[in-house]
Amino acid sequence: MKPVPTYSLYGINPSELLENQLHFESIAARSRLHGWEIKPHRHDRFLQILYIHSGAGEALLEERRERLRSGSLVTMPPRHIHGFVFTPDTDGMVVTMTDSHLRTLLAGVPDALPLFADPRHDRVRRGHPLADTLALVRGEMETVSAWRGASLSALLTLLLIGIARLANAAAPAAARSDSRPARHFRLFQQLLESDYREHKDITHYASAIGITPTQLNRVCRQACGQSALQMIHARVLAEAQRDLLFSDLEVKHIALSLGFADAAYFSRFFARLVGQAPTEFRQSGRARLPAFAMPPPADAAG
Structure with missing residues (x-):
């Protein structure tokens, strides 16, 4: 791998x-x-x-x-x-x-x-x-x-x-602002970057910031047009897509690295958000990559 x-x-x-x-x-x-x-x-x-x-x-x-x-x-x-x-x-x-x-x-x-x-x-x-x-x-x-x-x-x-x-x-204007909601949004981004593999819920993040889950959702929608849960899912999805495109890790190992105990559940999660199974995404996504971006064959020296 x-x-x-x-x-x-x-x-x-x-x-x-x-x-x-x-x-x-x-x-x-x-x-x-x-x-x-x-x-x-x-x-x-x-x-x-x-x-x-x-x-x-x-x-x-x-x-x-x-x-x-x-x-x-x-x-x-x-x-x-x-x-x-x-x-x-x-x-x-x-x-x-x-x-x-x-x-x-x-x-x-x-x-x-x-x-x-x-x-x-x-x-x-x-x-x-x-x-x-x-x-x-x-x-x-x-x-x-x-x-x-x-x-x-x-x-x-x-x-x-x-x-x-x-x-x-x-x-976006909401993200440029130096208001309290903008600061809350930036803190949420920082926390999400460190914790996304642990599948923390919205209540965890809201509590760490010092606001309610409702306020956190409002802050996220104002700043980027997504709910807090959508942002959590998007961060996990982004990492999954990177590994599928640029590594030869098996889907089950990608799932485990992202905190999914069940590879089948990960595949359903991925397909629901992307519209493709992980293996289908890997095949179609690599077809669009430039030649220099392709990972080496699994049996290549190196």
Whole structure:
């Protein structure tokens, strides 16, 4: 059985810590070693920011395919599956930081943290303030000068705020608000991310937040148009779909990993929400994936 690969950096042992919680490199530095193709994988603890100065490629962000070109800015939070193919002329950079360093840099703006929960692909055109920030980050990456660390910390904070502003502008009004319901919604998202495999009910989450289940449902509907239960089911379903598409785990093992004691019950749960049995979803979903995203055969070396 082969689960979805989990890396710290491209192919590096996940037990290895990033020096000083930060790592900078060009896209070419590592991609060239792999034929300009990075197979789908995820990171447990690292946020990555990828920016293309010139060149092109294709990104797989979960199940979404995105064409990359000059000005593409990809933000990939921990635990989300991603992969890339670049043209050999691609010039760009990758910034990797631990999620704890992300929280340190955004300590003064904690409301920005939830905006880094999902993968993003933005196009940053020449002349945009964020393009200027990215150019300054690259300049510091490529030189060694006095106070380089302090300069990079300041620039990375500015970069993160710029990305958060793009995400905030695209978010529904209810989610952008700094009201109490919006804060409750963000807390529910955080709790759900840590507990979804344990099948906690709505009462558990509402109690942890300090509101009633009715209030929690109202908060969720205002923020994203779904009930709290729908959000719980959607989070479990998202993980199931990732494993079905990007791993060769058997359905019964996927069910167990998601807290289902009975694989048959999991299959009924999946089919009710998706309209397909897990095996049917795996077959039809893989048919739509780009070739580089396909998991290797079960008997492949590796």
